[in-house]
Amino acid sequence: MNIQYLLDDLVADIKATPPEGNVADYIPGLETVDPDQFGIAVAMNSGETYSAGNSSTEFSIQSISKVFTLALTIAKDEDDLWTRVSREPSGTPFNSLVQLEHEHGIPRNPFINSGALVVTDRLLTLTGDSHACLQTFLREQSSNPSIEVNEAIAASESLTGHRNASLAYFLTSYQNLVNPVPEVLNAYFRQCAIAMSCEDLARGGSFLSRGGIGANGRVLTADQVRRLNAVMLTCGTYDAAGDFAYRVGLPCKSGVGGGILAVAPGTCTIAVWGPRLGKSGNSAAGVTALAKLTERTGWSVF
Ligand code: GLU
Numbered sequence: 001m002n003i004q005y006l007l008d009d010l011v012a013d014i015k016a017t018p019p020e021g022n023v024a025d026y027i028p029g030l031e032t033v034d035p036d037q038f039g040i041a042v043a044m045n046s047g048e049t050y051s052a053g054n055s056s057t058e059f060s061i062q063s064i065s066k067v068f069t070l071a072l073t074i075a076k077d078e079d080d081l082w083t084r085v086s087r088e089p090s091g092t093p094f095n096s097l098v099q100l101e102h103e104h105g106i107p108r109n110p111f112i113n114s115g116a117l118v119v120t121d122r123l124l125t126l127t128g129d130s131h132a133c134l135q136t137f138l139r140e141q142s143s144n145p146s147i148e149v150n151e152a153i154a155a156s157e158s159l160t161g162h163r164n165a166s167l168a169y170f171l172t173s174y175q176n177l178v179n180p181v182p183e184v185l186n187a188y189f190r191q192c193a194i195a196m197s198c199e200d201l202a203r204g205g206s207f208l209s210r211g212g213i214g215a216n217g218r219v220l221t222a223d224q225v226r227r228l229n230a231v232m233l234t235c236g237t238y239d240a241a242g243d244f245a246y247r248v249g250l251p252c253k254s255g256v257g258g259g260i261l262a263v264a265p266g267t268c269t270i271a272v273w274g275p276r277l278g279k280s281g282n283s284a285a286g287v288t289a290l291a292k293l294t295e296r297t298g299w300s301v302f
Contacts, residue, residue, distance in 0.1 A: 006296060007040050007052035010289045014038045014053070014274065019284035021276035024256040028160060029153035029193075030060060030275075033258075038274040038285050040293075041198035043206050045268060051199050058195040059273050060153050062255030063094070065191040066116045067205070067232065068134055073119050074224050076126045084122070084176055085115045089235050089242075094281070095163050097170065105174020109235040111253065114167045120188045121177045130187045138194065141215050142204035147196055154193035161189060192255075201261055201271035208232075208251070208263040229263055233301070240280035240287075247291040249300030260286040264299035 018036055025031045039054035073081055090108040092099045100107060100114050107115035123130035131149075139147045157164075168185055171177040177184055196204065207214035212225040220228065232251035237244040237260075244252055250270075254260045258275035260283055270293065274285025294300050 001297060003042060003044075003050045004052070006293065007042065007050055010040060010292055011038060011053035013292070014285045014289060019274065019276055019278075019288060021278050021284040023258070023275045024277060024281075026160070027153065027157050027256070029150070029156035030257060033059070033275045035275045038272075038289075039198040040270070040272045040289055041202040043202035043269045045206070045210050045266065049199060049203060051202075054273065055198040057273075058197050058200075059259055059275070060150060060192070060255070060257035061194050061196050061201065061259055062192045062257040063111065063116070064201065064253050064255040064259050064261050065134065065194055066111050066119065067208075067228070067236075067253045067261060068137060069116065069119050069123055069130065069191060070110050070231070071207070071220060071228060072133060072137060073123045073126065074228065075220055077122070078224065081110075081119065081122055085110050085118050087231055087235070091239060094238055095167065097163070097166060100167065100170055105171055105176045107171075109231065111231070111235045113164055114171060117164070117168050117171060117184055117188055118176055120191065121179050121184045124179045124184060124187055131190045134191055135194065138196065138200075138204050141207065141219075142196065142200040143215060144200050147194065147200060149190050149193045150195045151193070154190050157189045157193065158186070161185065164188065198259070198271040198273050201259065202269050205261050205263065205269040205271070209265055209267060209269045211266075226265075229265060232263065237282050238280045240278075240282055244282075244287070245302075247287065248294050249302045250290070250294060251301070252290070254282045254286070256281055258283040258286065260290065262290055264294075265301065267299055
């Protein structure tokens with residue numbers, strides 16, 4: 001199979017038939033991105049990386065960061081976390097307050113915003129500086145020492161993230177955040193505003209397809225990675241996880257910056273990026289490209 005040819009072909013398809021959809025505008029810093037860019041990168045477990053389109057352009061990883069903070073937390077202490085967050089698809093928007101009240105302050109899963117705030121809170125307790133821990137990890141795993149936060153995006157979300165602030169105070173009222181809300185929010189906004197390219201992300205997430213082995217050795221046990229991939233498959237793509245499993249058939253995590261990280265366990269890790277979002281908040285071009293890629297390669301967990 002000629003993977004480079006396949007990726008070039010996918011990029012040509014997307015350019016020929018650009019997807020509909022709009023960039024996320026509720027975070028002001030994301031509005032200014034050129035919406036018609038598209039990139040894809042595949043990091044094979046055997047070591048090669050293939051890429052095409054705008055694969056080296058950095059974008060805001062947003063909720064894809066939640067996979068990495070979850071991995072770092074699980075690596076240090078899995079048991080405590082799962083008493084504070086469930087592992088079920090939410091079926092409601094990723095920033096829902098209603099569901100959190102209904103379920104007495106226990107978020108449905110670690111990838112909706114309330115769940116990610118609890119994960120960040122736990123990582124803050126475990127490390128003293130969750131953001132530094134995450135940034136160091138991403139730089140090491142991607143072999144890119146210049147991965148940074150986009151400060152303008154972090155600041156714009158901090159100014160406008162009232163709903164995340166509400167979720168954080170709400171969690172505190174249920175004693176499900178232990179650190180001060182401003183500290184947790186600051187760490188959360190900064191992790192979402194990290195800028196990475198598809199190439200960085202595909203390499204950075206390689207431990208997910210390599211049974212827990214990262215760039216410098218083991219990150220997670222094989223069992224932990226299997227479970228993390230299961231949470232990605234069932235909860236990683238907003239309210240469209242069922243459709244993703246149907247069309248793509250891989251554990252994925254998307255972000256409102258237009259990126260999607262996908263894992264073909266035992267084979268490769270894939271990152272795609274296209275800023276126009278479909279109605280569930282997933283990259284429209286990203287879903288189309290991943291569905292075609294898995295159809296043509298047979299990379300599916302099913
Ligand atoms: N920083 C975004 C928020 O909290 C992340 C959303 C996303 O990518 O799903 O609203």
